[in-house]
Amino acid sequence: MEQQMEPIFLRYGGAEKLTTEMTKDELDQLSASILRRAKEKAFSKxxxxxxxxxxxxxxxxxxGIIEELKV
Structure with a gap:
């Protein structure tokens, strides 16, 4: 599988710099923020x-229920 070389701009994270320029800690914080916002938006509906x-x-x-989906 070919690795994506273009930068990813994160819609929900509000990132001010490219993911390729972030430290591991910054990426971890950003991904937690994105997950929190996605949950808030989906769960509110x-x-x-x-x-x-x-x-x-x-x-x-x-x-809070988590179920395995059969795909």
């Missing part, structure tokens, strides 16, 4: 967030 972990896909609902 009663929708889940969908994420993958260890090759499986999950939905996390506003009430």
């Amino acid at each position: 009663g929708r889940p967030i969908i994420f993958g972990e260890e090759g499986k896909v999950y939905a996390e609902w506003p009430d």
